[in-house]
Amino acid sequence: MILSASVTELPFVGEKYASKLKKLNITTLGDLLEHIPSRYVDYRTVGKIGKLKPGEHTTIVGQVISCNSVYTKTGKRLQLAKVSDGECQLDVVWMNMPYIVRALKPGVFVSLSGKVSFWNKKLSLTFPEFEVLSDNRETVHTGKIVPIYPETSGVSSKWLRSKMIYLLEKLNPNDVPEYLPPIQDLNFVSRFEAFRCVHTPREPMEAARGRDRLAFDELLELQVANNLDKIAWEAKNSAHKIVSDKHKLDKVINKLKYTLTKSQSRSLGEILNDLNKVTPMNRLLEGDVGSGKTVVAALAAYSVYTNGYKTIFMAPTQILAQQHFMALSSILGGTGIKISLVTAGVKTHAEADIYVGTHALLYRASAPDTALIVIDEQHRFGVKQRAKLASEMTSDKLPHTLTMTATPIPRSVALSFYGDLDLSTLDEMPKGRKKITTWIVPPEKRDKGYEWIDQEISKNKIQVYVVCPLIDESESEMLTQVRAVKAEYESLTNVFPQRRIGLLHGRLSAKDKTRVLETFASGEIDILVSTPVIEVGIDIANATIMVIEAAERFGLSQLHQLRGRVGRGNKQSYCLLMTESKASKTKNRLDALRHAKNGMELAEIDLSMRGPGHIFGIRQHGETELKFASWSDIALMKKAKQVAHDVIKNQGKYAKLLTHYKTKQVAGN
Template sequence: VVLSGRVSLFRGRYVFESPEWELVEGGELIHTGRLVPLYPLTQGLRPRQVRKLMKQVIDQWAWQVEDFLPPQVRERCRLPELPRAIAQAHYPEDEQAKDSARRRLAFDELFLLQLGVLDKKRDWQEKQAGNPFDIKAAVLDAFINSLPFELTGAQRRVTEELLADLGRPRPMSRLLQGEVGSGKTVVATAALLAAAASGYQAAFMAPTEILAEQHFNTISALLSPVGGKGEEGAYMRSYPGILSRPLTVALLIGDIKQARKQKLQQHILEGDIDIVIGTHALIQKGVDFHRLGLVVVDEQHRFGVTQRSALRQKGLSPHVLVMTATPIPRTLALTLYGDLDLSVIDQLPPGRQVIKTKWLKPPQRENAYSFLRRQVAQGRQAFIICPFVEESEVIEAKAAVAEYQHLSEEVFPDLKLGLLHGRMPAVEKDRVMRRFRSGELDILVSTPVVEVGIDVPNAAVMLVESADRFGLSQLHQFRGRVGRGEEQSYCLLLAQDPSEIGRARLDLIERIQDGFQLAEEDLNLRGPGEFFGTRQSGLPDLRMARLSDVALLELAREEAIGLFQLDPGLEMPEHRPLVNELARVWPKAGEWS
């Protein structure tokens, strides 16, 4: 008999604490004297039973599993064969064998994931001929020189990356990341101008009508110094001084009167409009382009892949630029947006102030309210975010209304407050945001819908209730809603009784201003599944791999890229097992059958 367990002293004698035992019958030990697997159990099953059954299954079947990984990949990456990895993952000889097995199984998941997302990109770029733009350097130089500020080094680098892509004979497919205020819009405007100068139309799609309107005004203001005075309308503006013909920019959103909308749609179809800025209205039936060459999508995670694809269908293989102000860790960017090339504006314009961030305890609530009142008295405005985590949006909306009434009647009865929540009609949301932006409201009480929000330069205070309920990236997004003007801005975080992870988050957001650093910390704290608040769909599940393992993910990506270079269609006979495995892992892809 073999006994195995923790030994301790009891009344002067050595004793086993709950030992495992096993009869020595000449075979391999399963329960003792080795690294022993722990399996989840259901009622009526005992660990010894499951271990014995699993050992029989592994011994009989693991060695019959076909290894789909090409031998050269396995050898380069120093990975064990798949049958051995499966066997050693369950019943390892030692710690090194266990780690090697787990590394192989994790690599497989990441390798298959990368092959899938890279195939999407290859399918888009290589199976469809692109429209190479004839980049007019003189036009772009005139635009950049007319700006009332110097581009940062990062903006210049990313602009060059975009223009290089636009000049190639395959469609651009690029993700542009940059903090709030890093200057993504001016870079996107250079790309829009490059399209128009090459004789193509460009579409810019924003997640909300008020953001579309903001982009319309911002892009118009950027083009105005170089373009000169032309037609200035609420929905269409032209600039005669940029190209050999007037450059026309239009706004197409849902609340435009039908007659005007039809007129705009006709102008788009006939090619009279160069740059169209809008919302989902751009992908609706009835909006057809004369010669769509570039699509810019703002805040990608607010749009599904379906919407992105629908806009692409409106042009003959247009170039696509996706922008986000949500800092995404490199590993997640390579995974979730692996079909896109990555550009990062990792530098803020000079003079942008640090937003003073403070975590406040419950007794300091009145101090926070007093501080907010003083800021309003000085002519500033403020946000108050209420994180109502309820069973349904209806209950959440009721809770938001109750909190708004409490604040407006009992805390700030002399100030003008507005309310924003997810159940409000889009028209009402826009009306409230316009009142806040114009200064009619002192304080905007909101549920987290303000995360992707409007630019209000006069807003100087962000007060977040129950801040420990939010992830770091979301808190950083809230903080980015203020600090857009010249005044010092503040982010105040109230938390009643935060958990250990909640305290860790609040400590980090108080200390760190860099969104990309916070995103990495957020990924480590919460894991990839929760990073965007809801689980991403359309990607295979990861059981063994961790997205925090940057080195293994990048190794898998390198090998996937190399394999497609060697065998673009995976048609070599030795790659048939891999094709079969891809069809199993990506059942909806359709390319692997």
């Protein structure tokens, strides 16, 4: 089969299903093949009905005795079946699946896989996967390791499994060609075998082996692309050379309300040294929440200004762009520098020395007088964006690039994967910054916590963030305890009837988000209920309490960044980690957040606690940049880096691989 062919080539997949699959970024057969499971359920254990135990995942093979639809007192429609394995009988329950009654006629032999639980005080299988058995057909959804895929409305894991089995049966090794030459010590399965392993593993290690091969390919492609891009970027030797005026710069630094930390001074020196070269700078400025990255970037922009050139300051959202504009105006006020905030919908703006806006500002970066681009929270800015810059330049000069991130990158990851990118680190906090007091709040202490918050608002006139992980209540078994932001907003209006409560989430328009934050910043909202949209960059000094609902569902680094939204002023600040989990692993992770000294230490702890796999668990939030790999795959990253260097040095040996990459790049454009 041709993997570039449309998914409509599959039987019973028309334009309607193609439209649904597009929401999962699946348009071709190759995209479907690369849509790998997020987790697996092991149904290989085939049990006897008489020996079942509550809570276990099992498979039962038996004969249908009866199957009927019934209605509960509350109006819910259930499907109840009775199945016998020849020795004992078992009740099986589904909800709102009337077609099951037609499929499971009495006398039919069936395979059922699911979780054993109690129904009407009897052991039962509730909502299991099922398949009518046939003499010549292997089961797909039961009796084996069953993959669970990322889904969308109208496209279930069961549907995806059936299509994947069909696709794998039609493929042969020539349809999934090898691009890597034999490499000693790698010991990977072939790409063809890798896809079979991840979609139809016979045992857990097969799934791991398949994912490792696909993850290695993905990491290698990123490494090679970064290396080639860096070589091409540096070969241009065409940046504006910025000569720092120490006297003028010191005057600005001496007017600041605080003294620069040693790491701020060191990082500024590294940046100024890069700016003084004709090779375009490509540097990552990494610093903990509140460590003072913006002031370092502002001083670099001021040096650019004193040389007669302009700076573009890009932020991922309009909210953060506005905040950067205010911070830059404060830091560089009185220097004569003109700063312009570029807002959506306005095509012409006053001439300025620093333009601040979202990544749509990229069009402005190609102007011949732009010498520096500062990008906030986009450490993957590089391959595509710099290629776009290079292709659209109206002069022979390329701008220097400074990327800032508050996302703590573990040292092992930085050394193994970002080794080709120049790195500056802010590893200390400004003097006078108070440590945020962090508490873990179990359900029995929630009401006391609310009373204390109300007292703090009355006594100290402070404001509060309450962060929830989801927008809508989910009926999924995994998420029943998660407090959705809308439900939490309604709940808190009853808990705090005298308080002004606001709501902020990602589905609001940019205009409405800005309006809510401006209202909060002006003190007209006491408690802001939000999704993690406030995770990065929001800076409101009077907000001193951060409440994080379902804290166990966030990674440690994300919890640390959320906590960093408070403690921005001179008042004591607090973070309340709300959790209903009793698991010791949860307690250990949240205790680590309480005691760790900084985000970098937490990133290392998170890495060691989560481990390299995630094969038999839910994929972590925030790993959307990688399809197969994980940022915790340290060993794979090191292998990919070693092979990438060999690819660059011996391009003839890897001609097939490089041709493949170029073909993908052209197709992607």
